[in-house]
């Protein structure tokens with residue numbers, strides 16, 4: 001089980017994470033938030049590596 005965490009200081013609100021996994025990520029007011037710890041459908045680490053500013057980290 002991995003828990004993604006977003007550094008809101010550097011998130012630019014591009015929406016990539018939300019478009020890949022709307023169960024876990026939600027962009028509101030230009031910043032992404034984590035709304036669930038994990039989902040069973042996708043790989044949080046992959047989403048983290050697709051963030052253009054590396055704002056997503058994973059806590060094991």
Ligand code: SF4
Pocket residue numbers: 006010011012013014015016017018025027031032050051052053054055056
């Ligand atoms: S992919 Fe990264 S920069 Fe884009 S909304 Fe998600 S956390 Fe923010």
